[in-house]
């Protein structure tokens with residue numbers, strides 16, 4: 001959206017619909033970028049917080065643009081929990097969002113998390129490094145931090161600190177809810193570790209490489225089919241098929257937000273199947289558990 005149209009649309013909405021400043025039943029209004037953050041924040045804040053998510057179910061955080069209604073909501077929110085790891089939605093929109101609501105507290109959930117480099121599987125990458133970095137859709141760091149339970153725990157603690165600061169009256173509740181959530185995340189990490197350490201197939205093939213932190217946490221290796229947001233070249237496709245055959249891979253993973261055409265081609269070549277794993281599901285704990293068991297299938 002052009003910046004000028006964006007501003008005009010926003011002013012227009014402000015004029016036609018004056019907003020009541022009092023909030024229903026004293027809930028704290030908070031906005032997050034993606035659904036897993038909404039899950040964490042709701043578990044911490046429970047009934048004391050009203051959480052809205054910017055990138056809706058099925059939306060792609062690399063390309064999503066907010067609707068005017070969402071921006072209006074943002075302009076009256078008290079808290080924005082950003083991922084902070086460089087996801088494209090925030091790179092494109094955070095400065096506009098804070099411009100419209102300069103009083104809003106912004107919590108950077110990535111604070112204290114070590115960002116990993118995006119992995120480069122392409123053997124030609126070294127020669128093309130300069131070129132690649134120019135077109136790279138993520139920057140050079142991997143933004144998908146939330147998919148490791150250890151990182152999720154750090155994010156949750158950051159969210160709790162912001163909530164407790166904004167609403168000290170409910171601090172004890174936020175701390176208790178956070179303790180429970182962290183315990184669940186530690187259980188999840190333990191369960192997934194014991195399951196994943198037993199599987200023989202340590203490498204998995206996926207179209208959009210969202211699972212770098214997950215792979216890192218559980219000592220697996222993610223192989224991207226997409227080449228930094230672009231379709232692989234025929235030469236890259238051939239190499240992936242060759243490697244997948246050599247490793248005896250049976251499943252090519254896709255995400256609901258991304259094109260599965262190449263995955264189907266590869267699956268056919270290796271006599272395997274395509275399976276969907278969603279990096280953005282709301283029900284974080286059950287989703288990660290489900291995925292761990294899909295990766296671990298014989």
Ligand SMILES: [Zn+2]
Nearest residue numbers: 062144208210
């Ligand atoms: Zn992504």
